[in-house]
Amino acid sequence: xxxxxxxxxxxxxxxxxxxxxxxxxxxxxxxxxxxxxxxxxxxxxxxxxxxxxxxxxxxxxxxxxxxxxxxxxxxxxxxxxxxxxxxxxxxxxxxxxxxxxxxxxxxxxxxxxxxxxxxxxxxxxxxxxxxxxxxxxxxxxxxxxxxxxxxxxxxxxxxxxxxxxxxxxxxxxxxxxxxxxxxxxxxxxxxxxxxxxxxxxxxxxxxxxxxxxxxxxxxxxxxxxxxxxxxxxxxxxxxxxxxxxxxxxxxxx
Amino acid sequence: xxxxxxxxxxxxxxxxxxxxxxxxxxxxxxxxxxxxxxxxxxxxxxxxxxxxxxxxxxxxxxxxxxxxxxxxxxxxxxxxxxxxxxxxxxxxxxxxxxxxxxxxxxxxxxxxxx
Numbered sequence: 001x002x003x004x005x006x007x008x009x010x011x012x013x014x015x016x017x018x019x020x021x022x023x024x025x026x027x028x029x030x031x032x033x034x035x036x037x038x039x040x041x042x043x044x045x046x047x048x049x050x051x052x053x054x055x056x057x058x059x060x061x062x063x064x065x066x067x068x069x070x071x072x073x074x075x076x077x078x079x080x081x082x083x084x085x086x087x088x089x090x091x092x093x094x095x096x097x098x099x100x101x102x103x104x105x106x107x108x109x110x111x112x113x114x115x116x117x118x119x120x121x122x123x124x125x126x127x128x129x130x131x132x133x134x135x136x137x138x139x140x141x142x143x144x145x146x147x148x149x150x151x152x153x154x155x156x157x158x159x160x161x162x163x164x165x166x167x168x169x170x171x172x173x174x175x176x177x178x179x180x181x182x183x184x185x186x187x188x189x190x191x192x193x194x195x196x197x198x199x200x201x202x203x204x205x206x207x208x209x210x211x212x213x214x215x216x217x218x219x220x221x222x223x224x225x226x227x228x229x230x231x232x233x234x235x236x237x238x239x240x241x242x243x244x245x246x247x248x249x250x251x252x253x
Numbered sequence: 254x255x256x257x258x259x260x261x262x263x264x265x266x267x268x269x270x271x272x273x274x275x276x277x278x279x280x281x282x283x284x285x286x287x288x289x290x291x292x293x294x295x296x297x298x299x300x301x302x303x304x305x306x307x308x309x310x311x312x313x314x315x316x317x318x319x320x321x322x323x324x325x326x327x328x329x330x331x332x333x334x335x336x337x338x339x340x341x342x343x344x345x346x347x348x349x350x351x352x353x354x355x356x357x358x359x360x361x362x363x364x365x366x367x
Contacts, residue, residue, distance in 0.1 A: 003275065007275060010274040010275075014271075018267070028259065030256070031256060031257065031258050031299055034303035034321065036322055040322075044316075053311045055310065055311070055323040056326045058323075059324055060330065064324075071334075075334060075335055078341065079341075086348065086349070139308070143333075143334040211312045230334060241345070
């Protein structure tokens with residue numbers, strides 16, 4: 001199929017999609033007049049049932065917890081898949097970057113970038129930790145906190161400390177931490193079953209004050225486990241992708 | 254206003270698909286896939302929006318305040334993170350494709366076999 005034919009086939013398909021979509025929109029409620037019952041029901045009962053004032057987290061880690069386990073394992077599988085696809089193949093060996101201009105040395109990261117990056121590491125880790133541990137009360141949670149935590153590690157790389165980055169995030173450790181996070185989530189569910197309750201049932205004490213750090217039982221625990229899993233997965237992905245810049249590429253055509 | 258946000262979602266979807274269909278570079282194609290996926294966020298959050306309602310966080314507002322739908326927000330949230338990880342996996346495939354075939358043009362890549 002030539003590019004021109006491909007484009008015409010696409011345009012015909014999109015025209016059909018647009019026609020049906022606009023037709024469908026005529027029967028849809030107007031934007032801003034939300035008709036669904038589920039959101040209203042959950043908004044009304046979630047705080048009383050779970051003592052979490054952040055209803056989105058309550059849904060993610062309690063009402064829809066079983067779905068979130070699935071999402072979590074998609075993330076886990078994608079990280080492991082990235083590491084597997086980028087493993088060292090036969091005939092590849094590490095060497096310094098092959099530069100076109102051999103007489104020029106690679107400029108090191110500038111002092112300003114180094115200093116700002118290293119200064120930001122502490123606050124970034126703190127914010128990530130805060131987000132991962134306050135799912136029950138604020139618009140945060142393990143997914144967001146984990147990504148911010150991973151950013152702390154990536155800032156170390158940005159500061160030009162690739163070897164430090166590799167040393168504090170070896171694949172064995174990030175793999176193990178990620179597995180603890182993902183497996184811990186599943187283990188929380190199994191623990192509830194062992195106690196004779198439904199899978200992922202919130203079996204921990206809910207605390208007395210809605211929205212307190214100690215409230216909401218397994219919601220806070222699962223959010224924290226998701227946080228370390230997401231952080232580990234992203235550190236693993238980034239270090240695997242960065243390592244590719246050090247690989248010698250054998251021409252194997 | 255009416256249906257405008259839903260039209261925007263469809264437009265983002267169509268633009269991303271057009272990029273995928275006509276792309277001449279795998280990395281560009283992956284970015285187009287991210288654009289396609291972004292349309293789902295607009296659609297989800299547009300469906301759950303309610304005029305004049307608060308965010309579904311009851312830390313500092315009374316519990317019975319009308320709030321937007323938290324279910325679609327939870328869906329969008331996990332979607333974002335999973336999308337980032339899947340994008341990394343696709344980029345890894347792109348790296349290996351370039352190592353093996355020496356090109357990142359999808360229209361050249363279809364000529365290669367295994």
